[in-house]
Amino acid sequence: MHEKMYSVVVLLVLFTEVNSIVNPLWEKQCIEYFATGVNYDLKELPSDMYTLYYWPPNQRERDSCEHISFTNLTEYEATEASSKCSNLRLPSNQTVIKGTYINNVGKQVNLLFYGNEEVKEMYRACDKIISKYIFIKVNVNYVLGINCSSGGRGMLLSRYLAGSTEVQSVADTIEIMTGREGKPDCPLSA
Structure with missing residues (x-):
């Protein structure tokens, strides 16, 4: 009986570990699919945005919509962040943006986005891989973020807390997301 239980636990651990490893082929396919040829300048990210919709x-x-604060790091701050983690090498000649939000359990999370090409890098923590990330400007108020290291997971960011009708209307206009199931991540007004 204990051997069966041990086998199940080992299989669960292996399954979890295998699924948490980024498949470079999937990542490459995601980039090829979602890349538009338009480089989103990280400096265009507003200082405050809300995550309203996920694919x-x-x-x-969530009980409330996730608020993300974006700040442009100085060269000194970027160097300081690099020194805290051996696998993080932030380029000194590129824009580095820090995104900060509070997760579901109330913990502050800091992300670093950097890169001058269309496909950006996203750093979460020393023990995590550096993800490939694409930002696509939808319109003056909305930006689509796609994490290609996470199976092409998409999120719609907004400058303000829009109502459900507006958010759904904007989501429906994003041609590249057509056919993918998505929905708001928080209660939105009508």
Whole structure:
């Protein structure tokens, strides 16, 4: 009986570990599919945005919409961030943006986005891989973010807390996301 339980635990651990490794082929296919040829300048990210919609949908809806603060790091701050992690080499001649938000359990999360090409790098923590990320400007108020290291997970960022009708209308106009299931991540007004 204990051997069966041990086998199940080992299989679960292996399955979890295998699924948390980025498949370079999937990452490459995601980049080829979502890349538009238009380089989004990270300096265009507003200082405050809200995550309102996800493709695929999150399993649980948040009680309130996630607020993300974006700040442009100085060269000194970027060097300081690099020194805290041996696998992080932030380029000194590129824009580095820090995104900060509070996750579902109330913990502050800091992300670093950098890169002068269309495909950006996203750093989460020393023990995490550096992800490939694409930003696409939808219109003056909305930006689509796609994490190609996470199976092409998309999120719609907005400058303000829009109502559900507007958010769905904007999501429906994003041609590249047509056919993918998505939905708001938080309660939105009508």
